[in-house]
Amino acid sequence: MKIKILKNIMLILAVAMLIGISSCRKYNSLGFAPGTGAPTITSVHTYYKMDTANVTSTITTYNSSGNASTTTVVRSGQPHAFDSITRAGNLGDYYLIEGANLGSATAITFNGFSAYFNRAMITDHSILVQIPSKTPYYGPHATDSLVVTTLYGKAYYKFSIIPPPPxxxxxxxxxxxxxxxxxxxxxxxxxxxxxxxxxxxxxxxxxxxxxxxxxxxxxxxxxxxxxxxxxxxxxxxxxxxxxxxxxNAYQIFTDNYQNGWGSWSWGPASPSAKVVKSGTASFSAQFGANSWWIDGFRQGGGGATDGVPFTNGYNYLSFWVFGGSVDETVYIEFGNAGFANSKPGNFINAIDVPPGIWTYYKIPVSSLLWNTSAANWSANSAALLNTVAFFMPGNTVTETLYFDDVILIK
The missing domain is CATH 2.60.40.10 (Immunoglobulins)
Structure with missing residues (x-):
């Protein structure tokens, strides 16, 4: 009987030892024994900073025949180690919290917002942590508080969150x-x-x-x-x-026709207050179904002496368009020609116009083909620009588009 009781006692002791060992491993597996005193924070340090200088690297590779080829890679904004005490931090950056009795940390908050931390990045004297991107940094929740909670208490530290750049x-x-x-x-x-x-x-x-x-x-x-x-x-x-x-732009249409420009349109087209991006009116242009219509603007009578000279140095054609009922491809007629609705001649300067929303276009003049040619205005610099219009050949339903703030920008 005594032997049986002794065996039971030994079994209980063995189990107790295993439990004790497993509970110790909870922390000893990290390589340190956490302090059991109240936690304290003595300082917060930056962990790295971004280097603004460019770093150039040359990479050499060899193909199966042993022939070498080199590639030059330029990288900027590379992080490097940087240790400096700070009382303010940026959203998304990593910081090193230093103090005492931090090893049993269970929670870290910035301005009351919980931060994730990896226990592999903890010692009893330091914690590496990233400030969450959603941490409050303005208003009543911006309390400038960093709190580390451990099994033995809380440590408080005054720490501000730097507002992100606008x-x-x-x-x-x-x-x-x-x-x-x-x-x-x-x-x-x-x-x-x-x-x-x-x-x-x-x-x-x-x-x-x-x-x-x-x-x-x-x-x-x-x-x-x-x-x-x-x-x-x-x-x-x-x-x-x-x-x-x-x-300060050259205005073709803004609320109304400007600078001697008027409508040059095959379909019904005129200023309208029905759908407006800015001001009081846009240019409403109807494109008949399967009609290959061209609607837009012409300066003066469209003659050789009418229009804007290239020497004025305009860099962009810009406008807003409110789309029709479906996605449509529209071709910009840019130059001083009559623009008969032909293919492939007029199928140049294509833009996509999505339905039912305002879309902004700012197109380099250098990329716009002049008339129906393969050259731009610069190659035709002696000519005057007197026609800016829009060609829609592919619509199977009648569409009404609205154009606003049609301008040339220097």
């Missing part, structure tokens, strides 16, 4: 006039304090702003094209999108 993803218009308004959609607008324009000292007026939207009113300028320059809490940022000052 970034525009879309605009309600690419054209502006003095006094007109454009709404921007994107991220990082909440911390913007002013918006300037490249190439001029004129500035926009901020009408309204949230972090994801901003409405601007534009000033009068003396430039053709501008980028937006945002001043915000962490510096300045310039938009990648170019905007056009219509007041």
């Amino acid at each position: 970034t525009v993803s879309s605009l309600s218009d690419f054209n502006f006039r003095a006094g007109s308004q454009i709404m921007l959609t994107g991220v990082g607008f909440a911390s913007v304090t002013s918006v300037g324009l490249t190439g001029t000292n004129a500035a926009c007026t901020i009408i309204s702003q949230t972090d994801s939207t901003m409405t601007l009113q534009f000033p009068s300028t003396n430039v053709s094209q501008v980028n937006l320059v945002f001043t915000y809490s962490a510096g300045t940022a310039t938009s990648t999108q170019e905007l056009v000052d219509v007041d």
Whole structure:
């Protein structure tokens, strides 16, 4: 009986030892024993920074015959190690939290937002963590707080999230006039304090702003094209999108015919207030089903002395189009000819016009073929531009398209 009791005691002890060993392995497998005291954070360090210099690499490869070929690759924005104490961090970047008794960490939050962390990147004195991209950085939730929670308490540290640079993803218009308004959609607008324009000292007026939207009113300028320059809490940022000052462009149609231009259209076409992109009217043009119609604009009588000279240095033809009932291919007639509706002659300068939405086009003049030739306006620089029209040969239903802000841009 005593032997049986002794065996049971030994079995219980063996099981207890296994449980103890397995519970230790929970942490010892990481190579350290976590401290059991209250956690503390003493500092936060940058882990790397982006090198703005270009790095050139030459790669040599050999084919099956042993012949070598080299390729040169230029890379920019490469990360490299960089250790610096900081009290502010960027969304998406990695940072090293240093302190004591951090090894049993169960949660990390920035401004109350949980951050994922890999236990393989923890010691009892440090944690490598990435700031989540959705961490609050403005408003009441931006509490400038970093909290590490362990099995033995919480450590608090004052740490700010740097607002991302204002970034525009879309605009309600690419054209502006003095006094007109454009709404921007994107991220990082909440911390913007002013918006300037490249190439001029004129500035926009901020009408309204949230972090994801901003409405601007534009000033009068003396430039053709501008980028937006945002001043915000962490510096300045310039938009990648170019905007056009219509007041400084050569206008063919804006609310009405301009500069001696009028309708040159085979179908019903005229200014209309039915569908408008900006201002009070667009140019409504009807294209009959299976009719191969050309609708558009002509300056003066379309004679040899009518039109715009090449020497004025216009770089782009730009316009908005509101599409019809189905996706259509439209050909731009650009030059000073009569443009009989022929194939293949008129099947040049093709654009795709999607149905039922406004689409913006900004086409380099150098890429537009002149009349029905294989050359551009530069090759015909002595000629005057007096016809800008649109040819639709493929529509099987009658379509009405609306054109707005038809301009030439320097």
